[in-house]
Amino acid sequence: MRGYSALGVTSLVTIRKAAISKNETPAFIRFCASRFECNNKDSRNPSTPSSAGGPASLSHSREPDFSLNYKSMTSLLSKSRFAAGHQCHKLLWWTTHEPDAAELAPDPAARFIMDEGIRVGEAARALFPGGVLIDLPHEQVKERVRATVRALARGEPAIFEATFAEDGIVVVVDILAREGRTHTLIEVKAATSIKPHHLWDAAPQAFALRRAGVDVDSVEIMHLNDACLFPDLDDLFVREAISGRVRSLFPQISKLILAQNAMLEGPLPEVEVGKHCDEPHECPFKTRCWPSLPKHHVETFYGLRREKSAQLGAQGLARVDEVPATFPLTIIQERQRRSVTEDELQVDGKLAEALAPFRGRVAYLDFETVGPAVPDWNGFGPWHAHPVQFSCHITSPGGGLEHLEWLAEGPEDSRAVMAEALVEALEDVDVVVAYNVAFEKKCLEMIGAAAPDHAHGIQAITSKLHDLLPIVRDLVYHPDFLGSFSLKAVLPALVPGLNHESLKVSEGQTASALIHRLL
Ligand code: SF4
Numbered sequence: 001m002r003g004y005s006a007l008g009v010t011s012l013v014t015i016r017k018a019a020i021s022k023n024e025t026p027a028f029i030r031f032c033a034s035r036f037e038c039n040n041k042d043s044r045n046p047s048t049p050s051s052a053g054g055p056a057s058l059s060h061s062r063e064p065d066f067s068l069n070y071k072s073m074t075s076l077l078s079k080s081r082f083a084a085g086h087q088c089h090k091l092l093w094w095t096t097h098e099p100d101a102a103e104l105a106p107d108p109a110a111r112f113i114m115d116e117g118i119r120v121g122e123a124a125r126a127l128f129p130g131g132v133l134i135d136l137p138h139e140q141v142k143e144r145v146r147a148t149v150r151a152l153a154r155g156e157p158a159i160f161e162a163t164f165a166e167d168g169i170v171v172v173v174d175i176l177a178r179e180g181r182t183h184t185l186i187e188v189k190a191a192t193s194i195k196p197h198h199l200w201d202a203a204p205q206a207f208a209l210r211r212a213g214v215d216v217d218s219v220e221i222m223h224l225n226d227a228c229l230f231p232d233l234d235d236l237f238v239r240e241a242i243s244g245r246v247r248s249l250f251p252q253i254s255k256l257i258l259a260q261n262a263m264l265e266g267p268l269p270e271v272e273v274g275k276h277c278d279e280p281h282e283c284p285f286k287t288r289c290w291p292s293l294p295k296h297h298v299e300t301f302y303g304l305r306r307e308k309s310a311q312l313g314a315q316g317l318a319r320v321d322e323v324p325a326t327f328p329l330t331i332i333q334e335r336q337r338r339s340v341t342e343d344e345l346q347v348d349g350k351l352a353e354a355l356a357p358f359r360g361r362v363a364y365l366d367f368e369t370v371g372p373a374v375p376d377w378n379g380f381g382p383w384h385a386h387p388v389q390f391s392c393h394i395t396s397p398g399g400g401l402e403h404l405e406w407l408a409e410g411p412e413d414s415r416a417v418m419a420e421a422l423v424e425a426l427e428d429v430d431v432v433v434a435y436n437v438a439f440e441k442k443c444l445e446m447i448g449a450a451a452p453d454h455a456h457g458i459q460a461i462t463s464k465l466h467d468l469l470p471i472v473r474d475l476v477y478h479p480d481f482l483g484s485f486s487l488k489a490v491l492p493a494l495v496p497g498l499n500h501e502s503l504k505v506s507e508g509q510t511a512s513a514l515i516h517r518l519l
Contacts, residue, residue: 076141076165076168076169076170077168077169077170077257077260077261078169078170078171078172079169079170079171079172079201079204079205081095081096081260082169082200082204082256082257082260083197083200083201085256085260085263086200086256087276087279087280087281087283088271088276088277088283089259089260089263089269089271090268090269090270090271090285090289091283091285092260092263092264093263093264093268093269094268094285094288096264097264097268101285103284103285103287103288104284116190116372116373116374117190117373119372119373119374120188120189120190120224120373120374121174121188123233123236123237123374124174124175124186124188124222124237125158125160125175127237128157128158128160128175128177129157130156130157130158131156131157131158131159131160131175131177132151132156132158132159132160133159133160133161134147134148134151134159134160134161134162134163134172135161138172141163141165141170142165144161144163144172145163145164145165147163148162148163148164152214155178156178157177157178158175158176158177158178159173159175159176160174160175160176161173161174162176164205164208164209164211164212164214165208166207166208166211166212167207167208167211167254167257168257168258168261169204169208169257171204171205171208171209173185173186173187173205173209174186174187174188174222175188175222176209176214179217179218181215182215182216182217183209183214183215183216183217184216184217184218184219184220185202185205185206185209185216185218185219185220186220186221186222186239187201187202187205187219187220187221187222188222188223188237189221189222189223189224190223190224190373190382191223191224192223192224192225192226192382192383193223193226194221194223194240194242195280196280197280197281198221198242199242199245199246199249200249202219202221202242202246203246203249203250203253204253204257205219206219206243206246206247206250207250207253207254210250217243218241218243219241219242219243219246220239220240220241220242220243221239221240221242222237222238222239222240223237223238223240224236224237224238224373224382224383225237225238225381225382226381226382227381228375228381228382229375229379229380229381230375230376230377230378230379230380230381231378233374233375236374236382271289273286273289273290277289277290294318294319295482296319296320296321296340296479296482297318297319297320298312298313298317298318298319298320298322298323299483300320300336300482300483300484301320301329301333301336301337301483302330302332302333302336302473302483302484302485303330303332303333304333308328308329312327319340320336320337320340320341321337321340321341323337325337331474332473332474332477335348335477336477336481336483338477339477339478339479339481340479343479344479345476345477345478345479345494346476346477346478347475347476348474348475348476350475351471351475351476354471354474354475355471357431357466358431358433358466359430359431360429360430360431361394361395361397361428361429361430361431362394362395362429362430362431362432362433363392363393363394363395363425363426363429363431363432363433364392364393364394364433364434365390365391365392365426365432365433365434365440365461365465366390366391366392366434366435366440367387367389367390367439367440367443368387368388368389368390368391369385369386369387369388369443370385370386370388371383371384371385371386376411377413378413378450379449386413386415386446387415387418387443387446387447388407388408388414388418389405389406389407389408390405390406390418390421390422390425390443391403391404391405392404392405392425392426392432394425394426394429404425406418406421406422406425413450415446415447415449415450415451416450416451416453416454418447418451419447419448419450419451419453419454419457419458420451420453420454422447422454422457422458422461423454423457423458423460423461426461426464427457429464430464431464431466432461432464432465432466433465433466433467433468434465434466434467434468435467435468435469435487436467436469437465437466437467437469440465441462441465444458444461444462444465445462448462469485472485472490473485476494478490478493478494479493480492480493481493
């Protein structure tokens with residue numbers, strides 16, 4: 001077996017692989033990331049040495065602990081809690097009273113996003129020279145407020161994590177910048193545009209500062225600039241004023257804080273499920289609240305449209321195998337119905353024809369990418385993914401598979417080296433197969449752009465690409481697909497013994513096993 005260097009791969013690469021895996025992203029990642037878009041103040045290690053009022057320091061824990069966000073302020077709302085309560089009182093109640101709930105435990109992908117939020121926060125602070133950090137544990141609310149008052153009295157040009165406790169809420173401001181006799185409140189976001197819920201993040205802060213008597217002239221969201229490309233990071237951020245929109249929310253803030261605090265004093269509230277379970281963030285407690293549907297519920301029909309769902313509901317049809325053959329379905333849905341009803345694999349007669357091009361020396365290719373919030377590769381912007389790993393299995397003339405892989409050895413732009421390895425690995429193959437080929441095509445494009453010496457070889461690989469996903473989707477159905485054609489669903493159904501856990505570890509290997517089985 002040939003192979004390429006797989007040594008020295010950073011944990012960053014590993015974590016990002018999980019984050020951008022073609023497998024489904026856990027709901028918690030989006031939930032957690034949204035609350036940590038830059039709010040490293042909520043995720044710091046409380047054991048950080050205190051240096052309140054000292055010179056600006058960007059040193060922060062690189063291992064934020066999400067649960068501390070809720071443990072640290074047991075009797076007061078924080079900005080994050082307020083946001084949770086604004087989405088759903090039940091969500092706030094659980095996150096407050098069950099901070100150790102399994103649903104709130106961040107996985108490596110969520111931690112990666114939180115770490116990126118910290119990097120964004122550091123980059124934002126660097127644009128305010130002379131600023132001071134309120135560097136005290138977050139559970140020491142009184143001390144933090146006192147340190148903030150002292151920093152304000154000294155007239156510091158900027159205060160990072162200025163803390164105020166007013167009217168039942170504690171707010172920690174990303175950046176409070178002095179502008180002459182007044183201040184600008186800046187909420188830093190790792191997003192690349194303002195979202196409606198960002199206003200609700202900033203509003204309680206502006207409200208609390210007004211109650212504290214701090215003169216705030218302007219409220220801004222400072223978010224990443226999608227048009228900014230490395231190495232020119234001068235315009236990494238965009239600052240947008242939201243003062244008017246935030247002030248218009250003030251009349252509601254006080255009532256909402258009162259209602260949330262009162263609710264937290266009582267038992268778990270009754271809240272019906274609804275759209276709010278996914279907006280603005282997918283709730284991590286959905287499995288507790290949403291009724292579990294039967295295994296082959298009609299909602300698992302692939303590509304089911306809303307009106308068709310309504311028709312099925314009106315006829316009292318709950319399971320796929322209850323739907324009569326006369327009910328109008330798409331070709332794929334009808335194959336799904338037959339497969340579930342007969343409880344067996346359905347394969348269209350055209351499969352052999354579709355697989356006919358998969359002849360000769362066939363390579364099954366898969367890439368993994370990373371996409372840091374603060375770009376560090378030439379020509380890439382915030383969160384732009386770039387390839388750092390490839391894995392391919394190549395059929396041998398005598399049968400069997402040869403496995404080749406290449407992994408970046410560090411965070412540097414290694415596309416030129418990767419291109420050389422890739423061209424060498426695939427130079428004598430006849431067909432290159434991928435599952436959902438658009439991703440691999442994009443990766444090849446990025447690699448070719450950075451490796452002019454191998455542009456011809458990369459182009460040759462691209463021209464041999466074939467996509468297995470539409471073949472499976474259009475011609476094959478197994479009852480265990482459960483309405484999904486993701487590799488996570490398809491592979492264990494077609495290749496018993498390979499499960500989700502193995503997919504997480506090595507998706508490229510599982511793709512190869514799947515195509516080998518189909519061929
Ligand atoms: S699933 Fe919906 S109802 Fe339940 S806690 Fe989450 S947001 Fe609230």
